[in-house]
Amino acid sequence: MFVVGIDAGSTATKAVLLEDENLIAWSMNPTGWSPRETAKNIFTSLLEKTGVEEGSLAAVVATGYGRMGISFATKTLTEISCHAKGAHYYFPENETIIDIGGQDSKIIQISPKGSVTKFAMNDKCAAGTGRFLQVMATALGMDLADMANITDIEPCKINSMCTVFAESEVISLLANGAAKESIAAGLYYSVAKRIVSMSSGFRINKITFTGGTAKNSGLKQALEKELRHSLVIPQEPQIIGALGAALSFNSL
Amino acid sequence: MSDWRQMWTDLDMDLEKHDILMNVLGQIYDDLFISQHDRPEGMGYYDFVMTELHGLRVKELMDMKEQGKKVVGTFCVFVPEEIVVGSGNACIGLCAGADFTVPDGEAVLPRNICSLIKSLMGFKLAKICPYFQATDLVVGETTCDGKKKAWEILNEYVPTYVMELPQCKETRDMELWEAEIKRFKEKIDELSGRVITADEIAEGIRIVNAKRDVLQRLQNLRAADPSPISGKDAILINQLSFFDDHKRFTEMTSKLCDELEKKVATGEGVFPKGTPRILLAGTPMPIPFWKPHHIIETSGAVVVGEESCIGTRYFESKIPEIPTTIDEQITALAKRSMGVNCSCFTPNTARGEDIVRLAKDLKVDGVIYFNLMFCQPYSIEYGVIEKRLEKEGIPIIKIESDFSDEDSGQLKTRIEAFVEMVKK
Numbered sequence: 001m002f003v004v005g006i007d008a009g010s011t012a013t014k015a016v017l018l019e020d021e022n023l024i025a026w027s028m029n030p031t032g033w034s035p036r037e038t039a040k041n042i043f044t045s046l047l048e049k050t051g052v053e054e055g056s057l058a059a060v061v062a063t064g065y066g067r068m069g070i071s072f073a074t075k076t077l078t079e080i081s082c083h084a085k086g087a088h089y090y091f092p093e094n095e096t097i098i099d100i101g102g103q104d105s106k107i108i109q110i111s112p113k114g115s116v117t118k119f120a121m122n123d124k125c126a127a128g129t130g131r132f133l134q135v136m137a138t139a140l141g142m143d144l145a146d147m148a149n150i151t152d153i154e155p156c157k158i159n160s161m162c163t164v165f166a167e168s169e170v171i172s173l174l175a176n177g178a179a180k181e182s183i184a185a186g187l188y189y190s191v192a193k194r195i196v197s198m199s200s201g202f203r204i205n206k207i208t209f210t211g212g213t214a215k216n217s218g219l220k221q222a223l224e225k226e227l228r229h230s231l232v233i234p235q236e237p238q239i240i241g242a243l244g245a246a247l248s249f250n251s252l
Numbered sequence: 253m254s255d256w257r258q259m260w261t262d263l264d265m266d267l268e269k270h271d272i273l274m275n276v277l278g279q280i281y282d283d284l285f286i287s288q289h290d291r292p293e294g295m296g297y298y299d300f301v302m303t304e305l306h307g308l309r310v311k312e313l314m315d316m317k318e319q320g321k322k323v324v325g326t327f328c329v330f331v332p333e334e335i336v337v338g339s340g341n342a343c344i345g346l347c348a349g350a351d352f353t354v355p356d357g358e359a360v361l362p363r364n365i366c367s368l369i370k371s372l373m374g375f376k377l378a379k380i381c382p383y384f385q386a387t388d389l390v391v392g393e394t395t396c397d398g399k400k401k402a403w404e405i406l407n408e409y410v411p412t413y414v415m416e417l418p419q420c421k422e423t424r425d426m427e428l429w430e431a432e433i434k435r436f437k438e439k440i441d442e443l444s445g446r447v448i449t450a451d452e453i454a455e456g457i458r459i460v461n462a463k464r465d466v467l468q469r470l471q472n473l474r475a476a477d478p479s480p481i482s483g484k485d486a487i488l489i490n491q492l493s494f495f496d497d498h499k500r501f502t503e504m505t506s507k508l509c510d511e512l513e514k515k516v517a518t519g520e521g522v523f524p525k526g527t528p529r530i531l532l533a534g535t536p537m538p539i540p541f542w543k544p545h546h547i548i549e550t551s552g553a554v555v556v557g558e559e560s561c562i563g564t565r566y567f568e569s570k571i572p573e574i575p576t577t578i579d580e581q582i583t584a585l586a587k588r589s590m591g592v593n594c595s596c597f598t599p600n601t602a603r604g605e606d607i608v609r610l611a612k613d614l615k616v617d618g619v620i621y622f623n624l625m626f627c628q629p630y631s632i633e634y635g636v637i638e639k640r641l642e643k644e645g646i647p648i649i650k651i652e653s654d655f656s657d658e659d660s661g662q663l664k665t666r667i668e669a670f671v672e673m674v675k676k
Binding site for chain 2: 080123
């Protein structure tokens with residue numbers, strides 16, 4: 001039985017194809033200005049790539065910020081439920097999921113069966129999200145991919161929480177001769193502190209880290225230090241939402 | 253509408269701004285209420301009240317004023333409306349739930365206070381509420397810090413009488429509150445130009461008791477699965493209970509309850525049986541604030557109760573036996589309001605028990621705790637309520653917002669996720 005899951009995120013759109021709950025293929029494209037079009041295109045190319053007919057699909061489950069616009073979806077589900085399912089698939093012993101996406105971050109607590117028991121979201125402010133790091137990478141004149149490898153550096157203190165004001169602060173620091181690497185390390189601590197403050201009230205234990213930002217080693221290190229806990233990261237942390245959406249088909 | 257324009261002009265209203273408000277509200281009302289399916293027929297009365305909210309009902313008040321009666325405006329369920337009603341004057345719970353008037357309120361109030369206070373202030377300053385314009389005396393109360401200081405400012409625009417609400421519920425506090433009700437009674441005597449009698453107050457208690465009873469009856473009917481009425485319609489009825497003529501409102505709501513009883517008997521509901529059931533708990537939701545209900549009921553769930561001042565905290569407090577002397581009546585009125593478990597009091601542990609009881613009686617799948625941004629007492633109390641519900645295994649989530657629509661998308665994601673979480 002074939003099922004497609006689509007996560008129409010604010011920054012990237014992801015699609016996965018499952019056969020009997022096994023991951024067969026996945027795709028990811030920048031969302032751009034039309035989540036609806038991007039979702040349609042990625043869906044079509046995923047089916048083409050794998051040779052699976054649309055008619056043979058048992059379901060298309062959509063999640064993410066742009067889920068409502070995906071007219072060809074047979075069901076929609078929030079990204080909270082989907083990330084829980086997707087993370088639990090890879091790490092069933094883990095109780096906590098930290099997802100830091102393009103424009104939001106979330107903490108999700110799950111039961112041993114993988115159902116959501118508690119969650120918190122930050123989707124009102126760019127601080128603590130991928131957008132924050134993107135803006136700062138530009139200010140530092142660095143590639144996000146290069147910036148991601150900065151680890152084991154003494155961090156510079158960044159005072160501003162706000163993305164806009166933090167950007168100004170970064171530019172000042174550069175002008176005063178601070179090293180790019182120190183600033184990057186400081187930015188990771190800023191993001192980590194935001195996550196820690198969101199986590200009050202949660203049992204932080206056995207954590208799965210998901211989202212595009214999970215590929216960032218510097219951020220992972222800062223989070224582990226501030227949370228005083230290690231994080232495990234799935235091989236493709238960005239597709240966890242789409243995977244969870246497809247897996248949810250059975251329980252709909 | 254031209255009839256009312258003269259009346260509104262006489263009330264010194266800003267007609268242009270008022271027109272804008274009415275258009276906006278009209279559109280919202282269509283989108284939120286009229287578009288619902290399987291609405292009870294009896295809702296037609298409330299739809300009518302809404303279309304004539306600034307018209308016919310205000311005219312009734314103006315006619316009363318011509319007969320020498322006064323209009324008293326209130327903002328809190330602690331105020332003993334029974335005394336005002338008994339005295340033959342009008343007692344209206346004034347509007348405080350529109351985002352439209354918040355900018356006007358922010359002209360004289362800081363931004364970082366509760367929207368309810370900013371909205372009520374804005375309604376007066378913008379001169380777009382005919383009830384406010386017709387009000388002879390506003391009754392304020394020392395419930396929270398924001399309100400306490402806001403009355404000082406409001407008094408510059410309309411005579412505002414402040415009742416001192418105690419902080420605790422000990423014997424010394426009951427003494428203070430009884431003294432305050434006695435003082436309030438004297439104020440109403442002064443407003444009326446005569447001494448109100450015990451018989452009149454007894455009648456006032458009877459009328460208000462009947463209104464509370466019918467709202468309780470409506471609430472009880474929502475315990476059915478499927479609920480015969482939407483939460484949105486139920487909150488509207490509760491909100492209108494503060495504006496409408498008491499006797500007429502009680503009669504019409506009783507008729508509606510008769511209709512709903514029949515629906516419950518045949519298992520007729522507004523959402524399919526088994527739709528996830530939610531109890532909304534928290535800060536007051538004055539008219540025309542319908543956002544939490546609308547989002548919840550368009551996200552696959554039904555709201556079956558409101559633990560709020562516009563909700564159970566209003567109608568659950570009653571006066572069981574009506575005393576015949578004024579002193580006894582004042583004591584009974586004091587007891588009634590002190591039975592309201594408002595977060596402004598410390599401690600307030602009984603509220604946790606209220607919420608658990610309601611959650612169980614209404615067989616809810618989860619509780620959504622709605623907190624108006626900047627409301628400290630209710631916000632801080634959430635921690636206590638969360639722990640209490642955790643002990644009972646009842647899921648709860650806190651949603652914090654104001655009256656604007658800018659966070660509707662984010663709220664919907666959270667509420668949908670919560671509904672997914674509690675669905676059986």
